[in-house]
């Protein structure tokens with residue numbers, strides 16, 4: 681089922697896009713939880729982490745991590761560190777059912793997460 685992220689991919693609604701390639705899009709989270717809070721998403725619809733198949737999506741996931749590392753470097757948070765998060769399902773706190781990697785940085789993160 682199409683989500684709001686499909687509309688961002690199709691440019692039907694605007695977002696603050698910070699990276700785009702053939703397969704991956706990254707944009708600023710509308711409700712940032714840290715000085716840097718970017719969502720990195722695949723352009724194909726994969727609803728949940730549990731829908732990921734390693735033999736099908738390995739390269740795509742690699743591209744998402746490459747995008748995260750490039751953005752972390754470009755935004756100057758690579759040296760101090762950052763956090764990458766995938767929320768999955770209800771208990772994981774997932775709100776949008778199109779997988780997305782949260783790139784969070786620019787402040788010290790607490791552990792455990794809430």
Ligand code: AMP
Pocket residue numbers: 684695707708709710711712719766767773774775776777
């Ligand atoms: P999750 O809870 O892991 O599903 O995260 C969904 C994230 O999407 C939340 O951090 C929201 O703030 C963010 N979000 C929802 N709609 C938009 C939007 N239109 N543009 C940017 N970020 C959004």
